[in-house]
Amino acid sequence: MSQKIKILSKTKCGELYYFCNCKLFHLVFNNLFFELDNEEFERLRSYVQDIEIEYWEERFNCSILKRTIPLPTTQNNLVVMFSRQEVVELRTLLSFRDKDYRKKDAYLNVDDIDYDYVFN
Numbered sequence: 001m002s003q004k005i006k007i008l009s010k011t012k013c014g015e016l017y018y019f020c021n022c023k024l025f026h027l028v029f030n031n032l033f034f035e036l037d038n039e040e041f042e043r044l045r046s047y048v049q050d051i052e053i054e055y056w057e058e059r060f061n062c063s064i065l066k067r068t069i070p071l072p073t074t075q076n077n078l079v080v081m082f083s084r085q086e087v088v089e090l091r092t093l094l095s096f097r098d099k100d101y102r103k104k105d106a107y108l109n110v111d112d113i114d115y116d117y118v119f120n
Contacts, residue, residue: 009096011089045094053084
């Protein structure tokens with residue numbers, strides 16, 4: 001039996017798919033992979049949209065951590081950490097609009113370009 005797969009959203013660091021036959025979302029973001037049912041997906045989307053980036057950056061401002069925004073998991077000893085840019089990209093990835101995706105006239109945002117500009 002072949003799987004019907006919908007590509008819901010893509011960004012520079014991630015992709016979101018929906019598998020119609022098994023009714024699961026597959027979220028690939030950097031080196032993370034999540035398999036979520038509809039309820040889990042909606043909870044994750046809501047949680048990510050409600051993250052207060054400034055609070056977490058202030059809370060960890062004296063830390064040596066590159067990524068300062070936590071995403072807790074049900075496993076007590078595992079917390080997934082993100083940077084500001086990664087949270088913004090994850091929000092974009094999770095807030096897809098099914099019909100608007102694959103728009104050919106989409107423009108790049110400044111954050112989409114990973115380039116270190118060197119002044120000579």
